[in-house]
Amino acid sequence: MNTQERMFVVVDPSDEKHVALERAIITAGLRSPKAKLYVFVGVDNEAVDMRATNDDLFRDQYWFEDQIRKPVTDAGLEVEIEISWSNEWRQAIIQSAKRFGADMILLPVHRKTNRRRFTFSEAKWDLLKNSACPVLLVRPGAKDKRKVVLAAVNFQATREAQKELNHKILEQGKTTADKYGADFHVVNAYLDSMLYPDRGKLANETGLPAGKIHVKPGYTDEVVSAVADEIDADVVVMGTLGQTGKYKTRRGNTAARVIAALDVDVLVFN
Numbered sequence: 001m002n003t004q005e006r007m008f009v010v011v012d013p014s015d016e017k018h019v020a021l022e023r024a025i026i027t028a029g030l031r032s033p034k035a036k037l038y039v040f041v042g043v044d045n046e047a048v049d050m051r052a053t054n055d056d057l058f059r060d061q062y063w064f065e066d067q068i069r070k071p072v073t074d075a076g077l078e079v080e081i082e083i084s085w086s087n088e089w090r091q092a093i094i095q096s097a098k099r100f101g102a103d104m105i106l107l108p109v110h111r112k113t114n115r116r117r118f119t120f121s122e123a124k125w126d127l128l129k130n131s132a133c134p135v136l137l138v139r140p141g142a143k144d145k146r147k148v149v150l151a152a153v154n155f156q157a158t159r160e161a162q163k164e165l166n167h168k169i170l171e172q173g174k175t176t177a178d179k180y181g182a183d184f185h186v187v188n189a190y191l192d193s194m195l196y197p198d199r200g201k202l203a204n205e206t207g208l209p210a211g212k213i214h215v216k217p218g219y220t221d222e223v224v225s226a227v228a229d230e231i232d233a234d235v236v237v238m239g240t241l242g243q244t245g246k247y248k249t250r251r252g253n254t255a256a257r258v259i260a261a262l263d264v265d266v267l268v269f270n
Helices: 021-029 061-074 089-100 122-130 159-180 199-206 220-231 245-261
Strands: 007-011 036-041 079-083 106-110 135-138 148-150 183-188 213-215 236-240 265-269
Touching: 007 021, 021 036, 021 061, 021 079, 021 106, 021 135, 036 061, 036 089, 061 079, 089 122, 106 122, 148 159, 148 220, 159 183, 159 199, 159 236, 159 265, 183 199, 183 220, 199 213, 213 220, 220 236, 220 245, 236 245, 245 265
Parallel strands: 007 036, 007 106, 036 079, 106 135, 148 183, 148 236, 183 213, 236 265
Antiparallel strands: 135 265
């Protein structure tokens, strides 16, 4: 059975630095067997100036060889490259990732320019909610090594979909920590003391000591951000439910606030 991991890396040719590709090369080098990379080159027209006066929209064959193929082949990795000019950026990524059989999508996220507002296009947010595999949001300046992994869960949830999502988050958090030899922590925020999360259940399901289980009152985004800072987390694992109606709106807003509050890489499940 072929257990080679398949990593789908999104590269925006208008960027000067390709943080998702850099992260993929580092991560793939830790895998045994080494992961296969599929590099998708396309421009999110909601986030990039698409006018012809934007010189960063023009790339020649030497740029592709130097910026994409060479770093991957120099690392001894197998790679496929696809270039898309579809203006349906999100849908093109989803379709290509399915064809490739991706285990994970790595998506670059631009640095925040305003602490009160987070620039994240609707296409990117839609991708998080509809991807068939986890999406890793890669930040500029993220650390090369993962020393601390933090999983954000909601153990006071009563809906089966959320309980299943909690299980996925914990499973992936443990797997990520194991692969990097990192410390694993879990955080659970709550607002209503009548709905206090079950710490015993958290301890049983995670196998973690009390010092690595953080159950704190407050809004989810504020609690997760504060705990991530406190333990110096390198990556946060979290989820969002890709549903319709009031649940989609409520969960989407919560997840968006959590992502906006963090300055580290975020691995998102739906």
